Amino acid sequence: MxxxxxxxxxxxxxxxxxxxxxxxxxxxxxxxxxxxxxxxxLRGLAHQLTDQLLTGFPxxxxxxxxxxxxxxxxxxxxxxxxxxxxxxxxxTFFDVLETGALDGTPVLLAATAGTAWHSLVIEHALRPLFxxxxxxxxxxxxxxxxxxxxxxxxxxxxxxxAGELAVLMGKTGGSSGVVAERRHVDTDLAAATxxxxxxxxxxxxxxxxxxxxx
Numbered sequence: 204m205x206x207x208x209x210x211x212x213x214x215x216x217x218x219x220x221x222x223x224x225x226x227x228x229x230x231x232x233x234x235x236x237x238x239x240x241x242x243x244x245l246r247g248l249a250h251q252l253t254d255q256l257l258t259g260f261p262x263x264x265x266x267x268x269x270x271x272x273x274x275x276x277x278x279x280x281x282x283x284x285x286x287x288x289x290x291x292x293x294x295t296f297f298d299v300l301e302t303g304a305l306d307g308t309p310v311l312l313a314a315t316a317g318t319a320w321h322s323l324v325i326e327h328a329l330r331p332l333f334x335x336x337x338x339x340x341x342x343x344x345x346x347x348x349x350x351x352x353x354x355x356x357x358x359x360x361x362x363x364x365a366g367e368l369a370v371l372m373g374k375t376g377g378s379s380g381v382v383a384e385r386r387h388v389d390t391d392l393a394a395a396t397x398x399x400x401x402x403x404x405x406x407x408x409x410x411x412x413x414x415x416x417x
Contacts, residue, residue, distance in 0.1 A: 204239045205372060207231060208275040210268075212245045212282045212293035213315075220315045223347050224281040227313060230365035231279065235374045241275075243268045245292050252295045261299065269300055277309045277372040278338070280329075284316035288328040297336065305338040309371035311364050313345040322346045341367035 209228045213220030221244065232238050245252070251262040261269060272278065282293040312329045314321070325344035333340050343364040351357040 204237065205235070205276045206239045206241065206271075206274065207235075207277050207279065207372070208241045208243060208271050209279045210243045210245065210272065210281070210293075210296065212290050212296070214246055214283065214290070214292070216246070218246075218283075219347070219349065219352065220281050220283050222352070223313055223315055223345065224279060226361050227279045227281070227311060227345065227365060230361050231277070231311070231368055234362075234365050235369040235372060241271045243271065243296075245296050248296070249292055252292070252299060255299050256295055265296075265299070268296075269304070272300065273304045275308060277311075277368055278305075279311045279313065279368070280333075281313040281315065282329070284314055284321040284324050287321060288324060289314070289332070294332075297332070300336075303337070305333070305336040308338050309341065309368055310338040311341050311345070311368045313347070313364075315347050315349075317349050319346075319348045319350075322348070339371060341371060343367055 207228065209224050211218070211221045211224040213224075224242070228240055228242075232240065248265050248268065251265050255261045255265055280293075282289040285291065310333050312325050312333065314324050314329065316322075316324070325346055329344065330340055341364055343360060345357075345360050345364050347357055
């Protein structure tokens with residue numbers, strides 16, 4: 204069965220980071236169909252991951268989590284934002300993975316924070332990290348500030364990102380329409396306006412319309 208691993212690095216319980224991870228996982232399963240889903244909650248592995256970082260040897264629980272990530276057909280990763288970047292716990296987990304563990308693995312990137320001021324964290328922190336790890340990240344990242352959980356826009360972004368992940372994991376269509384829908388230039392963009400018409404609308408002098416050097 205196709206496997207999906209969900210890695211969340213929330214520190215509180217309950218956690219908005221885990222809440223977002225669960226919503227993304229649910230949307231991916233609904234879009235893709237039957238999936239073997241494994242949740243990796245890093246909060247409970249914090250001490251053992253630190254020991255592994257220092258010694259180079261994983262305890263049984265982190266070793267099992269790392270194996271699940273290595274063998275996954277797709278990943279969802281969610282981190283809280285600390286000091287304008289991913290958390291130290293989140294980074295530690297991916298630091299101890301063996302080289303090449305994520306080569307070619309589809310990954311959906313997500314992050315949570317208290318305010319929308321951190322909304323670019325996926326582009327300036329998470330995406331470069333997973334590019335370095337040779338993962339294949341979906342185009343749509345999902346950032347959620349605290350206020351987003353009460354709105355409707357988050358739901359549409361979750362569905363879009365989940366659909367993109369399902370495609371990368373091998374899904375080619377679905378009754379939900381999220382995966383099957385494709386955007387095209389012909390339908391999403393209006394026909395180009397001729398340049399001479401733009402000049403007329405702008406009130407350019409007649410010489411400018413005919414002079415090829417303008």
